[in-house]
Amino acid sequence: MSTPAARMDGRAWASLFVLCGAVFLEGIDVAMLNVALPSIRADLGLSTGMLSGVISAYVLGYGGFMLLGGRAADLLGRRRVFLFWLVVFLAFSGLGGLATEGWMLLLARFVTGVASAFMMPAGLALVTATFPAGPARTKALGVYAGTAAGGFTLGLVVGGLLTSIGWRWVFFAPVIMAALILIAAVPLIKEPDAPGPHAGRPRGGFDLVGAFSVTGAMLLLAYGVVRLERPSHGAALTACAFAGGLVLLAAFVAIERRAASPLLRLGILRSATLVRTNLSAALFIGAFAGFQFLMTLYLQELRGWTTWETGLAMLILGVDTVLAPTLTPRLVDRFGNLRVLLGGLVLAAVAYGLFVPVGLDWAYTIMFPIMALLGMAFALAYGPLTMAATDGVDESEHGLAGGLFYTAIQFGTALGLSAVTAVQVAALGGRTSPDAGLDALRTALAVPFAAALLAALITAFGLRARARTAARTADPAQEPVETAETVV
Numbered sequence: 112m113s114t115p116a117a118r119m120d121g122r123a124w125a126s127l128f129v130l131c132g133a134v135f136l137e138g139i140d141v142a143m144l145n146v147a148l149p150s151i152r153a154d155l156g157l158s159t160g161m162l163s164g165v166i167s168a169y170v171l172g173y174g175g176f177m178l179l180g181g182r183a184a185d186l187l188g189r190r191r192v193f194l195f196w197l198v199v200f201l202a203f204s205g206l207g208g209l210a211t212e213g214w215m216l217l218l219a220r221f222v223t224g225v226a227s228a229f230m231m232p233a234g235l236a237l238v239t240a241t242f243p244a245g246p247a248r249t250k251a252l253g254v255y256a257g258t259a260a261g262g263f264t265l266g267l268v269v270g271g272l273l274t275s276i277g278w279r280w281v282f283f284a285p286v287i288m289a290a291l292i293l294i295a296a297v298p299l300i301k302e303p304d305a306p307g308p309h310a311g312r313p314r315g316g317f318d319l320v321g322a323f324s325v326t327g328a329m330l331l332l333a334y335g336v337v338r339l340e341r342p343s344h345g346a347a348l349t350a351c352a353f354a355g356g357l358v359l360l361a362a363f364v365a366i367e368r369r370a371a372s373p374l375l376r377l378g379i380l381r382s383a384t385l386v387r388t389n390l391s392a393a394l395f396i397g398a399f400a401g402f403q404f405l406m407t408l409y410l411q412e413l414r415g416w417t418t419w420e421t422g423l424a425m426l427i428l429g430v431d432t433v434l435a436p437t438l439t440p441r442l443v444d445r446f447g448n449l450r451v452l453l454g455g456l457v458l459a460a461v462a463y464g465l466f467v468p469v470g471l472d473w474a475y476t477i478m479f480p481i482m483a484l485l486g487m488a489f490a491l492a493y494g495p496l497t498m499a500a501t502d503g504v505d506e507s508e509h510g511l512a513g514g515l516f517y518t519a520i521q522f523g524t525a526l527g528l529s530a531v532t533a534v535q536v537a538a539l540g541g542r543t544s545p546d547a548g549l550d551a552l553r554t555a556l557a558v559p560f561a562a563a564l565l566a567a568l569i570t571a572f573g574l575r576a577r578a579r580t581a582a583r584t585a586d587p588a589q590e591p592v593e594t595a596e597t598v599v
Contacts, residue, residue: 126299130234131258132292142266143281150278161213168217172224174521175330179322180229181514182374190302193233200226201289208282232513239509240303250440256494257435265429271422321374324363331356339529387573388499389519394566396520397527398559427482434490448495449574455491456567463560531555
C-alpha cells in the first residue's frame, strides 16, 4: 500500500513532467518558426521587414513583460499565472496558424511572447517550490533544463518536417501540445504555498507604476537590440529607443527605491551569484542563437542544403536532451554546480572556435563531432545555469528570480542574433560571391566564440570567489570577502 509521502512524491514528479512539457513547448515553438519563415514569406507575400517583424514581435513581448510576469507569479500564485497564460499561448498560437495577413502574425507572435513571459518564470518557480533544496531539486532542475534545451535544439528538425507538410502546422502543432499540457496540468499542478491562500507569497499590493515603467523600458531596449541587425536603417531611431529605454529604466529604479511593495526588490541584485548567472546565461544563449543562425545560412545558402537536410544535420545538438537530465545532475552532485557550468562553457568556446575556419568543401564528418561537442556543452551548461538562477534567493522570490533569468536569456538571444547579423553584413560589404559570403560568415563566427569565452571567464571568476569565501569562512580571522549577497 502506498504511503501519503510516496503519493506526494509521485504527484510531484508527474507535475514536473507537465512543467517540462511547457518549457519544451516554448523552446520548440521559437525554433520551428525560424525554419518556416521562408515558406511563410512565399505564401503570404511578406516583405523582408514584415518577416523580420514576426521574429521581433515575439522578442518584444517576451523581453518586455518578463519581469512583470515573474513578479505576478509570486504575488498572484504560480499555478494560477501558469494556467491562465498557457491558455493565452494556445489561443494565439492558433491565430498564427490561421493568419492570412502579416499583421495577424505580428499580433499572434507578440501576445505569444507575452504569454511565455508569464508562463516561464511561473513554471520555474513551481519546480523549485515543489522540490526541496538538495538532490531532489537538483535532479528535477536537471530534467527541466534538459527538456528546455531539447526544445531549442530539436525545434529545427521538427520545424523542417512540419514545414514540408505546410507552414501552418508550425503554429497548429503547439496548439495541440498546449491543449494536452493544459488537460494534464489542471489536476496535477498544485500551488505549493498551501495551506493558506496567501501563504508563502510576498505581502503588499501590485506596483503598477513600477510595472509600467519597467515594461516600457524592456520594450524599448528590446526594440533597440532588434534594430541592431540593420545598422544602416534608421540609426537615429535605434539610438532613441535605447535612450528612452535607459531613461525609463532609471525611472524604474527611482520608483522601486520608494515603493512600499516594489515590483523588483533591488536588494536581490546585490547577489553577485545571481548577477554572474544572468550575465553568463545571456552570453551563452546569445552565442548559441547566433551560431544556430549562421549554421542555417551556411548549410542552406552557401551549401544548398534543404530545410529538412539542415534540420537532420543539426539533430546531434539534441544530445543534450538525453545528457542534461541524466549525466548533468550526477556531475553537479560530485563536482559542484559552478565547476560543471565552467566545463560546459569551455567546451562551447572550443566548439565555436573549431568552426571558425569552416570551408565550402567541409564534409559532414568534420562538422558532426564539433556539433556533438556543442550539444554536450549545452547539456553541461544549461542545467547548472537554471539551477543557479534561484540559488540563494528566498523561496517567495523565485518567480522574480526566474523572471530575471529568462529576461537575460531573451535579451541574450536577441543580442546574439543582432550581433552576428551586423558583423556578417559589415564583413560582406555588398559582395555577393560565395567566397565573400564564406569570409563574412567566418568573421561572424568569432562573435559566438568570444561570447562563450567571456561567459567562461565570468564563471571562473565566480568559482574563484566562492573558493576564497570558503577559505575565509574556515579562517574567521581573515578579512571578509564576497559572498552570495555581496554587492557587485
